[in-house]
Amino acid sequence: MTTVHPPQEAATGPGERSRPRAALPALCLTQITGWGVLYYAFPVLNPQITAATGWSTGATTAAFSMALILSALTGVPLGRALDQRGPRLVMTVGSVLGTAGLLVLATAPNLPVFFLGWALTGPAMAAILYQPAFAALTRWWSPHHVRALTIVTLAGGLASTVFAPLTAFLAEHLSWRDTYLVLAGALAVVTIPAHALALRGPWPAAPPAPRGQSGEGAGPVARSRQFLLLALAFTLSTFALFAVVVALVPLLLERGFSSTEAAWALGLGGAGQTLGRVLYSGVARHTTVTARTTILLGLGGVTTAALAVVPGPYALLVAVSMVAGMVRGNLTLLKATAVTDRWGATHYGRLSGLLAAPATVAIALGPFAGALLTAPLGGYPGLFVFLALLSALAALCGLGTRVQPPARR
Numbered sequence: 465m466t467t468v469h470p471p472q473e474a475a476t477g478p479g480e481r482s483r484p485r486a487a488l489p490a491l492c493l494t495q496i497t498g499w500g501v502l503y504y505a506f507p508v509l510n511p512q513i514t515a516a517t518g519w520s521t522g523a524t525t526a527a528f529s530m531a532l533i534l535s536a537l538t539g540v541p542l543g544r545a546l547d548q549r550g551p552r553l554v555m556t557v558g559s560v561l562g563t564a565g566l567l568v569l570a571t572a573p574n575l576p577v578f579f580l581g582w583a584l585t586g587p588a589m590a591a592i593l594y595q596p597a598f599a600a601l602t603r604w605w606s607p608h609h610v611r612a613l614t615i616v617t618l619a620g621g622l623a624s625t626v627f628a629p630l631t632a633f634l635a636e637h638l639s640w641r642d643t644y645l646v647l648a649g650a651l652a653v654v655t656i657p658a659h660a661l662a663l664r665g666p667w668p669a670a671p672p673a674p675r676g677q678s679g680e681g682a683g684p685v686a687r688s689r690q691f692l693l694l695a696l697a698f699t700l701s702t703f704a705l706f707a708v709v710v711a712l713v714p715l716l717l718e719r720g721f722s723s724t725e726a727a728w729a730l731g732l733g734g735a736g737q738t739l740g741r742v743l744y745s746g747v748a749r750h751t752t753v754t755a756r757t758t759i760l761l762g763l764g765g766v767t768t769a770a771l772a773v774v775p776g777p778y779a780l781l782v783a784v785s786m787v788a789g790m791v792r793g794n795l796t797l798l799k800a801t802a803v804t805d806r807w808g809a810t811h812y813g814r815l816s817g818l819l820a821a822p823a824t825v826a827i828a829l830g831p832f833a834g835a836l837l838t839a840p841l842g843g844y845p846g847l848f849v850f851l852a853l854l855s856a857l858a859a860l861c862g863l864g865t866r867v868q869p870p871a872r873r
Contacts, residue, residue: 483604484665488612490658491597492619494555497654498592499620500627501647502562502585508631512640519575527575527582529828534586535593536824542590543599543817547810550667551600552659558591559655563648570644592655594620595820598800599813603668606809610748613800614741621738621793685807686818690865694757694806695819697861698799701761703826704851704858705792707834708768709733712785715844719775729778729785736786740793747794753805758862760798763791765855772848799823806867 506528514521545554565588569581590596597616605612627647634643685691712733716726747756767788774780803815838847 484662486662487600487604487665488615490662491600491616494559494592494655494658495594495597495616495620496623496626497651498562498589499623500630501566501651502589502592504624504627505631505644505647508628509635509640509643512635516640517575519578523575524578525832527569527579529832530579531582531586531589532828533825534583535589536821536828538587538590539595539817539820539824540814541817542596543813543815546596546599546813550603550663551596552663554591555596555600555659555663556656558588558596559651559659561585562588562592563652563656566644566648566651570641570648590817592659594796594800595816596813598816600663602800602804602809602812604665606804609804610745610797610801613797614744617741617793617796617800618738621734621741624734685811685815690806690867691815691819693861693864694802695822697757697761697858697865698802698819699822699826700854700858700861701764701795702823703830703833704768704854705764705788705795706827706830707851708771708788708848710830711834711838711844711847712771715771715848716781718844721778721781725778729782732782733785733789733792736789737793737796738789739786740790741797742793743790744794744797748797748801753802754863754866757798757802757865758859760791760794761855761862762859764788764795765852765859767791768848768855769852772845772852806865 510521510524510528513519513524542554562585565581565584565586567581568584569578572578572581594617598613601612601616602609631643631647634646638646709730712730713723713726716729717723721729747760751759767784770784771781771788774784799819800816802819803809803812807815834847834851837850838844841847841850
């Protein structure tokens with residue numbers, strides 16, 4: 465009797481036959497652990513680090529920011545390796561390097577060695593976190609990669625929910641050094657075997673790039689006006705939105721709300737981010753690439769402006785914070801699909817690394833720059849107006865990112 469395959473099988477891309485079935489759940493688990501240990505644990509532990517060592521908050525935060533900048537710089541060559549060889553070696557080595565970096569900073573006898581630990585951890589972030597995971601999912605799950613990307617970013621969004629309280633619990637019973645040793649062990653136990661064993665599938669050949677780009681390679685794309693405008697748009701938007709997250713609590717405190725109310729407003733904004741990621745597929749179905757880029761970047765500015773001018777009541781501010789979170793959630797997936805939507809997946813790793821590099825630097829510098837700008841701008845409402853204008857400029861840049869198909873011959 466002839467077996468009839470469902471239509472969905474026939475529509476799947478070349479990665480369907482070689483796709484490792486364990487990759488998606490493994491990447492969900494490693495993104496939660498990687499983000500939780502390498503990123504979210506530090507803000508929780510930093511007060512204890514400075515109190516126990518006498519190192520200044522500025523110095524320890526500078527070490528963390530250095531790691532983010534190194535992550536941005538490392539992401540570009542790693543992207544090229546991902547395009548050629550796939551994610552298994554990159555992400556496994558990154559897990560080992562991240563574990564080593566945490567062990568160094570946990571046992572650091574002085575500040576220079578603490579910086580050395582973060583210098584190892586920065587490249588590990590580039591090899592473990594979203595960019596290599598997105599490259600793997602884009603190639604293996606094509607043409608259904610948006611669904612896979614959504615699942616992994618939803619998992620990644622749980623990292624702070626899981627690891628912020630877990631880190632705080634450990635810090636109540638252990639020193640900051642012992643807490644980092646425990647977290648290093650968790651990173652090793654979870655991510656090294658998951659990346660080494662679950663990402664073993666053959667790496668599909670790169671699909672030909674659309675719109676006549678395949679003969680040109682990644683270089684001409686990276687130098688094109690559309691790509692440069694897209695990089696500028698994402699950098700401005702990322703700087704603005706991360707500065708908003710850092711400054712939201714001080715803004716609400718300045719307006720007379722309690723620290724508990726401010727924390728809840730920030731936390732519910734994170735819940736909105738998760739909802740935004742769930743809704744992205746619907747947004748993508750009903751908009752063009754350029755339209756959703758411009759609209760989402762513009763909405764980031766609108767929500768930031770609303771936080772600047774709306775003094776209350778508290779419920780309204782919470783609602784605005786949740787809508788802002790939804791926009792951030794959509795922007796995560798917008799960035800993950802920006803290259804594929806315009807230039808295909810042929811050079812996804814390299815091009816996404818180039819796009820992510822200035823945005824990651826913006827994440828590193830955002831809190832410092834926001835703090836420096838607050839006083840000259842007359843307080844937090846003025847800062848939020850400035851950040852809203854940056855988001856509006858990002859939206860204008862988004863209008864220029866439409867890639868024209870080649871003329872018919």
